[in-house]
Amino acid sequence: MVTSVTNPGRNGLYDWLLQRVTAVVIGAYSIGLIGFLVLNPGLDYETWKACMGSLPMQMINTLVLVSVLLHAWAGLWIVTTDYLTRAQFGNAATGVRLVVQMLILLLCLVYLLWGLVMIWGGA
Amino acid sequence: MSIRTVTFDAIVVGGGGAGMRASLQMAQSGFRTALISKVFPTRSHTVSAQGGITCAIASADPQDDWRWHMYDTVKGSDYIGDQEAIEYMCSVGPETVYELEHMGLPFSRFENGRIYQRPFGGQSKNFGEGGQAARTCAAADRTGHALLHTLYQQNLKNGTQFYSEWYAVDLVRAGDGKVAGVIALSIETGEVVFFKSRATVFATGGAGRIYSSTTNALINTGDGVGMALRAGMPAQDMEMWQFHPTGIAGFGVLVTEGCRGEGGYLVNKDGERFMERYAPNAKDLAGRDVVARSMMMEILDGRGCGPNGDHVMLKLDHLGEEVLHSRLPGICELAQTFARVDPVREPIPVVPTCHYMMGGLATNVDGRAIRLSGGHEGEDQFIDGLFAVGEAACVSVHGANRLGGNSLLDLVVFGRAAGLYIEEALRQGMEQAEPSADDLDQAMSRLRRWDASEKGESVADLRRELQETMQNHFGVFRKGDLMAEGVNKLADLRERIASARLDDKSQAFNTARIEALELDNLLEVAEATALAAQGRTESRGAHSRYDYPDRDDENWLCHSVYDPKSGKLGKRQVNFAPRTVETFQPKVRTY
Amino acid sequence: MKVSVYRYNPETDREPWMEDFEVDTGGRDLMVLDVLAMIKERDPGLAYRRSCREGVCGSDGMNINGRNALACVTPLSEAAPGVLEGRKPLVIRPLPGLPVIRDLAVDMGIFYEQYEKVQPYLINDEPAPAIERLQSPEERAKLDGLYECILCACCTTSCPSFWWNPERFLGPAALLQSWRFLADSRDRATEERLDQLDDPFSLFRCRGIMNCVSVCPKGLNPTRAIGHIRSKLLERAV
Numbered sequence: 001m002v003t004s005v006t007n008p009g010r011n012g013l014y015d016w017l018l019q020r021v022t023a024v025v026i027g028a029y030s031i032g033l034i035g036f037l038v039l040n041p042g043l044d045y046e047t048w049k050a051c052m053g054s055l056p057m058q059m060i061n062t063l064v065l066v067s068v069l070l071h072a073w074a075g076l077w078i079v080t081t082d083y084l085t086r087a088q089f090g091n092a093a094t095g096v097r098l099v100v101q102m103l104i105l106l107l108c109l110v111y112l113l114w115g116l117v118m119i120w121g122g123a
Numbered sequence: 124m125s126i127r128t129v130t131f132d133a134i135v136v137g138g139g140g141a142g143m144r145a146s147l148q149m150a151q152s153g154f155r156t157a158l159i160s161k162v163f164p165t166r167s168h169t170v171s172a173q174g175g176i177t178c179a180i181a182s183a184d185p186q187d188d189w190r191w192h193m194y195d196t197v198k199g200s201d202y203i204g205d206q207e208a209i210e211y212m213c214s215v216g217p218e219t220v221y222e223l224e225h226m227g228l229p230f231s232r233f234e235n236g237r238i239y240q241r242p243f244g245g246q247s248k249n250f251g252e253g254g255q256a257a258r259t260c261a262a263a264d265r266t267g268h269a270l271l272h273t274l275y276q277q278n279l280k281n282g283t284q285f286y287s288e289w290y291a292v293d294l295v296r297a298g299d300g301k302v303a304g305v306i307a308l309s310i311e312t313g314e315v316v317f318f319k320s321r322a323t324v325f326a327t328g329g330a331g332r333i334y335s336s337t338t339n340a341l342i343n344t345g346d347g348v349g350m351a352l353r354a355g356m357p358a359q360d361m362e363m364w365q366f367h368p369t370g371i372a373g374f375g376v377l378v379t380e381g382c383r384g385e386g387g388y389l390v391n392k393d394g395e396r397f398m399e400r401y402a403p404n405a406k407d408l409a410g411r412d413v414v415a416r417s418m419m420m421e422i423l424d425g426r427g428c429g430p431n432g433d434h435v436m437l438k439l440d441h442l443g444e445e446v447l448h449s450r451l452p453g454i455c456e457l458a459q460t461f462a463r464v465d466p467v468r469e470p471i472p473v474v475p476t477c478h479y480m481m482g483g484l485a486t487n488v489d490g491r492a493i494r495l496s497g498g499h500e501g502e503d504q505f506i507d508g509l510f511a512v513g514e515a516a517c518v519s520v521h522g523a524n525r526l527g528g529n530s531l532l533d534l535v536v537f538g539r540a541a542g543l544y545i546e547e548a549l550r551q552g553m554e555q556a557e558p559s560a561d562d563l564d565q566a567m568s569r570l571r572r573w574d575a576s577e578k579g580e581s582v583a584d585l586r587r588e589l590q591e592t593m594q595n596h597f598g599v600f601r602k603g604d605l606m607a608e609g610v611n612k613l614a615d616l617r618e619r620i621a622s623a624r625l626d627d628k629s630q631a632f633n634t635a636r637i638e639a640l641e642l643d644n645l646l647e648v649a650e651a652t653a654l655a656a657q658g659r660t661e662s663r664g665a666h667s668r669y670d671y672p673d674r675d676d677e678n679w680l681c682h683s684v685y686d687p688k689s690g691k692l693g694k695r696q697v698n699f700a701p702r703t704v705e706t707f708q709p710k711v712r713t714y
Numbered sequence: 715m716k717v718s719v720y721r722y723n724p725e726t727d728r729e730p731w732m733e734d735f736e737v738d739t740g741g742r743d744l745m746v747l748d749v750l751a752m753i754k755e756r757d758p759g760l761a762y763r764r765s766c767r768e769g770v771c772g773s774d775g776m777n778i779n780g781r782n783a784l785a786c787v788t789p790l791s792e793a794a795p796g797v798l799e800g801r802k803p804l805v806i807r808p809l810p811g812l813p814v815i816r817d818l819a820v821d822m823g824i825f826y827e828q829y830e831k832v833q834p835y836l837i838n839d840e841p842a843p844a845i846e847r848l849q850s851p852e853e854r855a856k857l858d859g860l861y862e863c864i865l866c867a868c869c870t871t872s873c874p875s876f877w878w879n880p881e882r883f884l885g886p887a888a889l890l891q892s893w894r895f896l897a898d899s900r901d902r903a904t905e906e907r908l909d910q911l912d913d914p915f916s917l918f919r920c921r922g923i924m925n926c927v928s929v930c931p932k933g934l935n936p937t938r939a940i941g942h943i944r945s946k947l948l949e950r951a952v
Contacts, residue, residue: 002882002915012911012918013947081915082878162763163822165865166771180845224846227836227900229854229861236848262861268770269861276835311815340766376768457768460787583755627759629725632816635758 138164141513142326148542172267174381177528200522301556302508313630349644370476409714490541523664658692772866869926886936
């Protein structure tokens with residue numbers, strides 16, 4: 001068994017499930033959003049704002065935001081462990097990987113806060 | 124010269140079924156055991172065994188009895204199989220097969236959950252009186268593969284130390300003749316090491332590559348028998364080579380006897396099921412020697428198939444797609460790959476092909492190598508420290524003709540038996556022979572000779588000539604003058620091989636050096652075969668002579684013993700004294 | 715026909731190189747292994763593994779015109795279109811993703827280590843009966859398509875996930891064997907086996923690329939086996 005401390009779910013199955021569940025959320029949301037746009041051809045800013053500002057949509061948007069970030073983190077974590085390895089970087093691989101992973105994580109956190117401000121910030 | 128030495132309680136040379144069954148036994152009881160194999164163990168030739176392992180586990184027929192199996196085996200051997208050894212194999216067989224099953228071997232099954240058994244050639248119920256038996260336990264048509272992988276897995280589990288891709292060069296013997304281990308070379312690095320051990324087990328398999336057409340793997344070069352002969356040790360029944368009736372014509376790839384067991388049959392160019400004429404009762408399931416000879420008669424009488432009339436056909440299409448795909452999936456694959464025919468629709472072109480060496484290093488049931496002395500029962504002396512199991516050994520359970528499915532049984536029964544004996548001997552304080560520097564030096568001489576070679580003929584050319592000589596002069600049918608010619612050619616080849624050249628003397632993965640070393644062994648086995656075949660002036664089992672067409676029990680109801688030091692052929696008594704059953708007396712052998 | 719063979723001898727070559735041979739096959743649709751043997755007669759130094767020459771021992775896995783295959787059961791006509799007719803060269807390289815020892819012989823060490831990690835043997839500590847353990851034909855049928863693996867490494871060395879993480883991803887061959895024992899009605903170590911696989915790499919690095927399925931010379935399907943193991947893990951967890 002391979003041990004790892006940086007992966008999102010701390011175990012293979014949860015990582016895998018996390019990616020799938022978040023993908024379903026993102027997929028469903030995308031379809032819903034496209035449907036909304038198709039059904040409202042002459043959409044103006046006021047209608048859009050009213051819709052997005054409603055409590056149910058605020059909750060849904062929060063869920064989607066979290067899903068996108070978890071999905072991105074899980075996916076990019078895998079990318080780093082596939083490509084930033086000993087084969088490319090020799091002994092420096094661990095350091096390179098850790099730095100890149102931390103950067104990605106930081107970016108995700110920034111996006112999370114920024115997104116929450118947008119969704120719940122009112123105005 | 125100095126050479127690195129590694130020390131073990133026991134070493135096994137050869138990673139096929141017999142070697143791995145022996146090493147497993149010893150590893151399980153905690154002895155330091157090394158297994159030296161020139162290929163990764165699952166690449167050994169056992170992997171190619173198809174049809175099954177014959178054993179009276181009374182699954183297909185609850186009445187089945189190991190004594191019936193024993194009777195068939197004695198008859199199959201044309202009465203020169205040792206009855207005590209056959210009795211041991213057939214009676215211990217069920218236990219060893221159950222052990223394999225418990226280890227995880229994926230046998231095919233009957234509806235009631237028991238191991239599937241299919242009919243094979245030479246099998247009968249009730250001492251030949253009760254018709255065809257179905258006694259061959261099978262894992263589809265990949266039994267050897269399943270068995271070999273299972274044994275490898277168990278060896279992993281039990282901590283056998285593997286030296287994969289190490290090639291044993293020669294035996295190391297102390298001055299008093301006791302075996303002290305082997306010199307072996309790492310194929311990957313070229314390093315040469317002395318494997319020192321209290322017990323050395325040869326499980327090096329057969330030597331089918333002495334013939335140009337064979338079902339055997341390219342690695343079957345008789346290394347163990349070659350090493351022993353070079354050390355001046357005798358070999359027994361070397362004239363007895365089995366030609367398997369169904370090798371794919373032109374390729375030599377084996378098609379299992381299980382095809383005929385499942386209901387397939389052979390036809391000539393007229394579409395006639397000709398075995399009905401040669402063996403009215405058993406038909407296509409007569410002994411392999413009988414079927415192979417019948418096929419050759421058809422071909423020689425002009426009833427062969429194909430533009431050159433040089434093969435016959437194995438018909439399977441009447442069995443239906445479902446049976447073929449579930450019981451014989453591997454055969455369907457091989458037929459399509461090599462003969463480019465689909466057995467579901469068309470017959471497979473087949474021809475008798477060299478398959479199995481019944482002879483080898485004489486051993487007792489414990490696998491102890493025998494230094495043949497006066498040649499009389501009870502006078503056998505043993506070579507201390509040396510054991511042989513499997514095809515390299517001649518226990519002898521196969522005599523002049525092996526029955527299908529008995530080789531896998533031989534491997535596991537006697538691999539296990541040797542392991543059990545060595546375990547006990549080690550516990551009792553079996554001694555380590557101590558070779559001198561000179562003894563080691565002698566074992567290195569062959570390596571040095573090749574490494575110093577500069578001129579001479581190429582290994583590939585000499586090997587081809589040797590194989591053709593054996594094929595043309597010592598085939599299914601043999602004749603005195605033709606064999607004499609062959610013997611002369613081999614003598615000439617011996618001189619030329621002694622001065623042949625090795626071009627590549629590098630260290631890393633030098634397969635050219637391995638092939639050169641193998642050529643020496645092929646020559647030893649070929650010469651032993653030739654001289655034994657020339658010496659046995661009768662026809663018995665697989666040894667069939669035009670000039671002596673009949674069995675001669677008066678003079679030849681015995682083993683032949685080839686002595687490499689004198690080049691002479693001696694005799695050794697067959698054991699007719701089983702412990703728990705009445706002796707099976709020689710009878711006329713018909714199927 | 716032209717045959718282009720990967721050459722590397724650690725004692726004389728600083729780098730690997732491709733050597734071209736002209737081979738006269740007489741238009742026959744030989745197996746690739748036969749062609750290699752013809753070359754080896756001329757150049758005995760050419761190193762490659764071979765044993766059974768009938769596709770059951772798994773020795774001669776190599777990369778033939780870009781595709782992993784067993785040389786002994788790959789006829790020229792199937793190596794690539796145009797090879798048999800001599801319009802295109804036959805290009806033979808070692809299996810990718812493993813260190814080369816010499817020419818076409820690769821170091822299989824890591825491949826075997828990954829195989830050993832899945833505990834590739836039946837585990838059942840219950841006392842064995844006096845005869846065989848019974849198994850119905852249906853239970854036994856679950857092992858078809860699994861036990862036939864010959865450990866040739868064609869699948870594992872064609873798998874990008876294995877190229878990236880050879881030490882951490884077990885690879886298709888080992889996982890197929892893992893499922894072979896999980897699927898065996900006689901095995902009793904399901905939990906232990908699953909525990910060993912439930913990390914982000916050992917099993918889950920399979921991305922369903924399915925190169926393994928397309929190259930397996932025995933027609934086996936490791937991707938499906940991996941899917942079965944994943945379902946078992948899921949079943950246990952939710």
